[in-house]
Amino acid sequence: MPPVALASNKAFGLRSFNNFWLDWRDGCLASPRFQSWAARFPLTRFMARREARALFDLCAGFVYAQVLASCIELDLFETLARQPTSAAVLAARHRIPVAAMLMLLNAAVSLRLLSRQGEAFRLGPLGAALRGNLGISAMVAHHRMFYADLADPVALLRGQAETQLGQFWPYRGSAGQSAAYSALMAVSQPMVAREILAAYRFNGHRVLMDVGGGDGSFLRLLAPHAPDLQLRLFDLPPVAEAATLAFERDHLSGRAQVYGGDFARDELPKGADIMTLIRVLHDHPDERALQILKSVRSALPPKGVLLLAEPMAGTKGAEPVGDAYFGFYLLAMGSGRARRPAEIHAMLAEAGFSKVRQIPTSQPMLTCLIIAHAIT
Numbered sequence: 465m466p467p468v469a470l471a472s473n474k475a476f477g478l479r480s481f482n483n484f485w486l487d488w489r490d491g492c493l494a495s496p497r498f499q500s501w502a503a504r505f506p507l508t509r510f511m512a513r514r515e516a517r518a519l520f521d522l523c524a525g526f527v528y529a530q531v532l533a534s535c536i537e538l539d540l541f542e543t544l545a546r547q548p549t550s551a552a553v554l555a556a557r558h559r560i561p562v563a564a565m566l567m568l569l570n571a572a573v574s575l576r577l578l579s580r581q582g583e584a585f586r587l588g589p590l591g592a593a594l595r596g597n598l599g600i601s602a603m604v605a606h607h608r609m610f611y612a613d614l615a616d617p618v619a620l621l622r623g624q625a626e627t628q629l630g631q632f633w634p635y636r637g638s639a640g641q642s643a644a645y646s647a648l649m650a651v652s653q654p655m656v657a658r659e660i661l662a663a664y665r666f667n668g669h670r671v672l673m674d675v676g677g678g679d680g681s682f683l684r685l686l687a688p689h690a691p692d693l694q695l696r697l698f699d700l701p702p703v704a705e706a707a708t709l710a711f712e713r714d715h716l717s718g719r720a721q722v723y724g725g726d727f728a729r730d731e732l733p734k735g736a737d738i739m740t741l742i743r744v745l746h747d748h749p750d751e752r753a754l755q756i757l758k759s760v761r762s763a764l765p766p767k768g769v770l771l772l773a774e775p776m777a778g779t780k781g782a783e784p785v786g787d788a789y790f791g792f793y794l795l796a797m798g799s800g801r802a803r804r805p806a807e808i809h810a811m812l813a814e815a816g817f818s819k820v821r822q823i824p825t826s827q828p829m830l831t832c833l834i835i836a837h838a839i840t
């Protein structure tokens with residue numbers, strides 16, 4: 465028998481053994497008798513409880529998210545950061561019955577958002593961390609729309625639902641909508657910018673063009689770290705106007721040039737030796753995403769650099785963030801998808817980039833970073 469046939473027989477044998485083992489395991493896990501044995505047997509008890517808890521958390525996750533949403537809407541994290549406070553005082557302040565307020569506070573304690581000191585409640589570790597990132601509270605408040613869109617997830621998957629996030633998505637809407645969307649992006653940008661600035665040195669570059677740069681939040685955060693860098697931004701005209709005003713407010717007009725346009729139709733201006741796409745590519749379907757990469761490639765000089773940053777699917781240790789959260793978020797938004805780094809690498813190669821490499825970040829769950837060079 466030729467060696468190739470031997471190898472494929474071996475692979476087939478391994479696969480069928482693996483399937484046999486998985487079928488056996490699934491049968492055991494589904495059996496109430498096995499479950500109750502595993503929950504009692506000392507060597508499996510810990511695992512059985514952990515798995516049962518994980519399954520319950522999946523069933524109840526939507527309630528946990530609403531506990532967080534209530535705390536944010538009632539501004540409890542700010543209130544309790546100023547002063548530990550009792551349920552009775554908070555109940556009176558927010559016109560909520562004491563028993564219901566107590567239930568909310570205890571729920572938040574169970575989720576480590578708050579903690580309890582006698583009669584008073586104060587911040588818990590997650591509540592305290594949340595205060596350091598304004599972007600999280602803004603996203604949670606904005607989730608009200610996403611939550612409504614998820615009420616019938618199968619209709620959403622079938623593309624039958626008119627979604628609230630789709631309406632909010634400003635690219636086809638009014639200037640007012642784009643201001644609300646840009647404000648949301650701006651408030652979450654510091655978390656992303658921190659990751660990028662810690663991972664990449666911009667000092668070796670002369671001119672940076674931030675494509676889809678929103679109201680300029682990233683460039684304005686970057687400016688003090690690379691004082692000699694000329695800043696350019698390209699975005700849809702109403703967003704570009706907001707960026708111009710923001711640069712004026714931050715006394716950066718001398719260093720910053722803003723271009724209003726549509727990267728689906730217009731060529732990107734040349735002249736930058738580095739271009740950034742931050743949280744842009746995942747908003748667009750594959751064909752458009754490839755076209756954006758090709759436009760960036762055409763605007764860059766030979767050896768010019770593209771820095772691409774966004775949350776990606778399949779991120780080790782944070783798989784549900786890219787695959788579940790962003791998967792459904794972009795579906796509800798009605799455009800784009802979270803991609804795996806390997807998919808983006810392939811698109812970059814097709815668009816005319818080489819030396820594509822991923823740079824590690826400290827929070828890959830939020831921001832993965834890819835650097836690519838324009839082929840000479």
Ligand SMILES: C[S@@+](CC[C@H](N)C(=O)[O-])C[C@H]1O[C@@H](n2cnc3c(N)ncnc32)[C@H](O)[C@@H]1O
Pocket residue numbers: 635646649650653656675676677678679681682698699700703725726727728741742743744747
């Ligand atoms: C998710 S936001 C990211 C904004 C910013 N890069 C950030 O990370 O905060 C996507 C940006 O792409 C811009 N955008 C979307 N479609 C565009 C188009 N066809 N032409 C130019 N900009 C576009 C949006 O206006 C928005 O500012």
